[in-house]
Amino acid sequence: MSDRNIELQKDFISDIKKIISSARASAIRSIDFERVRMYWRLGERIFVEEQEGKERAEYGSFLIRNLSASIEPEFGSGFSYRQLAFCRQFYRTYPIMNTLRSQFNWSQYRLLIQIDNEDKREYYELESANNGWTGRELERQINSGLYERLLLSNDKESVLAVARKQRTPELPTEIIKDPMVLEFLGLKRDATYYEKDLEGALITNLQSFLLELGNGFSFVARQKRILLEDDEFFIDLVFYNRLLRSFVIFEIKTHKITHADIGQLQMYVNYYDRNEKTADENPTIGVLLCADKNNAVVKYSLPEENKTIMASKYQLYLPTEKQLLTELKREMDDLE
Template sequence: MLQNQSVIPDIKAIIAASKDKAIKAVDNERTLMYWYIGQRIFLEEQDGKERAVYGTYLIKFLSQQLQPEYGSGFSVRQLERYRQFYRMFPIASALRTQLSWTQYKFLLTIDNQYKREFYVAESVKNNWTSRQLERQINSSLYERLLISNDKESVLAVAKNEKLPSDAKEIIKDPMYLEFLGLKREAAYYERDLESAIITHLQDFLLELGNGFSFVARQKRIHIDGDEFFTDLVFYNRILQCFVIIEIKTDKLTHQDIGQLQMYVNYYDRVEKLPRENPTIGILLCANKNEGVVKFTLPENEKNIVASQYKLYLPTEQQLLEAMNIELQNFEQGKESE
């Protein structure tokens, strides 16, 4: 009979950790191998650059020689990808070992250097999986941030040169909740949206932004004999504060804002520790009236935010139109200075 019953789970944990490290080490070596192959192909092309078709010939020739022995990883398409990998990331020592080859393949689809640097930095900082990185690229996170912020600020945050200072810099507006699977045409209640968020909590945390962790659902609050229930409570380790989310599937009213303000005040006075920052409240609503928000809250209020949610992703045309409007507004502002 074992005296210490923890020995088995301890050994299993050691085995799992070692396997994980081995897998990451193998993937890192594979990534470096593809980089060096891409470098060698590129250098060979440069030697024969006076021949316009030499690059195409070289890739096909190499595939014919290598694929029978080493498999589909050396097809024409894959060899072209290795060459592109070297050209987009020309310094081997600068490759981020935290990223897998699958993640680098997603990054190779991005032509814009700044956009690529943003996703590299965010992937490393947030420890995104390949699936999470793919979703953020497909949901146009970079473009949405550009719409609400200037490019310099986005890049500064991506490179850890600047930390968000208030709620509006870290909370997205709008939030795209297409992963919940709710249809625009369907009738649903606030509890349906809340349940869907809990079911897809990992994806929702990713959409919320950096540093969020889940605390509670339908948190009971007692105030002088009356009971109230907050829809969702999170904590943000970057802003070091509680974040309360109230869900509204119908038109936003000033009463909704007042109720959220009460919850925020309660958390600030009862739950918040002295070392923590003031609580943030988010009204996640289907439609919002900016005027109602503006005149219900005190001027310069930073801790209550109304964020509109959408159940479908914007089209490329919608993103381009939004960015063009922002650019026009910027240019008009420069002319008036």
């Protein structure tokens, strides 16, 4: 058989494999969505039956417990009291079946219905759909307080407008989060390590880091070498954001940042603006990813019209809701 025929045979086999894989994926999605529809119908039926009770709260609990005891032995743990309670909550949260998203499975909807705040729930639903998050990725974003962290530097309306695709982000603060949560690195919060170690861990976990960075990021370079006359410098990490249409430079500091750190990053940003970016691209963004920062030092080390240099603290653990609220209050106090 000639080389040409061998290549054609390989292409043919590859196409067949793609057809099979695509069909299997579609079948799984179809089964997952039928499960979602089943739980919605169960929730609707439970809710309608519940309204017949005179003391609804007590009757509802009794109804679900009795129903679970009747059907769980035959149909399994998918119909436990807790699961059936989720079904009722599911229907009450999404009372119109046609609004359900066919790409979502039950685990994703179960996470969403546990979010009481409607704006917050809508944000996670839209972002999950826009970015194709799995159930695990959605859970991680909720647990890391993504919505609250974006609100630290943005108003609610702009955050939702971006998620609804009603507007394109224009400022770094609409995408770059502060703090950034890097719990996926598995580093101990009290460990001492060098900047190169943190950088290496980020590259090793690049997919997770891109998920934390958010919409529109792609990796460009690590330890990007630049030569200024006889002196050479190395930029820690370089990304590109297609929504902002600009390069995004990250410098990693495992200490509390100083004005000298900010000056170094400003030099790198200036270099990229003058040598790398094209005329139709927006100015380069610089981010100091640091262990700690002094907002006043950052503020007075930069010109008042600065819109391209940012400092973002990193956390090696998932924040609690209390920590996020405290951080939000502190940021608002700094703006006053």
